[in-house]
Amino acid sequence: MEDEEGEELKAILREAFGDSSSDSDGESSHHRQGRVQVSDSTDEVVKHHTIFGDTDIWEPITEIKGLWIGRDFLSTDQQASLISALEKEGYLTEASQNQAMRFGDLPTWALELSYYIRENILLSGYFSETMDFISSDNSKESHLFPPELLWREPLFNQLIVNIYQPGEGICAHVDLMRFEDGIAIISLESSCVMHFSPAEAEISHLENVKKEAKIPVLLTPGSVVLMWGEARYMWKHEINRKPGFQTWEGQEINQKRRISVTLRRLCPTR
Ligand SMILES: O=C(O)CCC(=O)C(=O)O
Numbered sequence: 607m608e609d610e611e612g613e614e615l616k617a618i619l620r621e622a623f624g625d626s627s628s629d630s631d632g633e634s635s636h637h638r639q640g641r642v643q644v645s646d647s648t649d650e651v652v653k654h655h656t657i658f659g660d661t662d663i664w665e666p667i668t669e670i671k672g673l674w675i676g677r678d679f680l681s682t683d684q685q686a687s688l689i690s691a692l693e694k695e696g697y698l699t700e701a702s703q704n705q706a707m708r709f710g711d712l713p714t715w716a717l718e719l720s721y722y723i724r725e726n727i728l729l730s731g732y733f734s735e736t737m738d739f740i741s742s743d744n745s746k747e748s749h750l751f752p753p754e755l756l757w758r759e760p761l762f763n764q765l766i767v768n769i770y771q772p773g774e775g776i777c778a779h780v781d782l783m784r785f786e787d788g789i790a791i792i793s794l795e796s797s798c799v800m801h802f803s804p805a806e807a808e809i810s811h812l813e814n815v816k817k818e819a820k821i822p823v824l825l826t827p828g829s830v831v832l833m834w835g836e837a838r839y840m841w842k843h844e845i846n847r848k849p850g851f852q853t854w855e856g857q858e859i860n861q862k863r864r865i866s867v868t869l870r871r872l873c874p875t876r
């Protein structure tokens with residue numbers, strides 16, 4: 607019975623996220639523009655469409671090295687599939703449950719998500735096996751993810767699902783050192799602003815950064831945040847959803863339930 611359910615879930619996820627070996631997903635299961643699409647003989651330049659993938663979903667947060675956001679990383683259908691996978695796990699049943707954690711062998715949906723992240727980074731146009739084109743700032747010429755992190759196996763082996771009711775958030779923190787570098791956070795449901803501020807102990811290592819700096823990053827549903835290097839070790843991140851803190855471009859963001867899936871890798875135990 608469990609196996610059957612597992613197979614069913616796998617099928618749903620394959621349909622939504624696509625199979626990395628045969629990428630035949632059409633517009634129906636993929637609202638954002640296709641990742642693998644060739645233009646017709648009219649030769650018109652179709653923005654967003656390249657045979658190498660969606661380069662334009664990725665945006666560096668230029669103030670913070672190693673911080674990138676992939677907007678519309680998951681289509682509306684993919685977000686719905688992910689939410690139903692979380693529902694099937696029983697994570698969303700009780701409003702009082704605000705966190706679920708898994709270590710080691712991740713469930714199929716999380717493995718699919720990990721492969722999908724890797725695939726998108728590889729296809730992004732901001733990835734090089736050698737790091738030699740990396741620029742010293744966090745511009746478009748810099749790196750989305752370092753190759754040694756992208757190719758580790760497994761890419762992630764720990765996940766946390768955070769379920770935030772309106773008004774709930776997470777205090778400023780640097781993720782625990784028991785996790786390796788290279789963290790991905792997928793956002794679902796309500797949009798919110800995550801603020802980054804320099805970690806006190808690291809301020810002297812951060813060039814041209816004032817200690818009171820606070821960098822807002824808008825996390826929209828279906829987006830993925832990639833954090834590595836300075837962003838992971840030298841900056842704290844927080845989400846304050848108390849009234850008055852969630853504004854973007856002068857507008858208050860209506861706060862409903864928000865779900866995030868954080869994927870990380872544990873440091874090897876000695
Ligand atoms: O919910 C989020 O987007 C962030 C979660 C987070 O920072 C954490 O679990 O360490």
Ligand SMILES: [Fe+2]
Pocket residue numbers: 779780781843
């Ligand atoms: Fe965190």
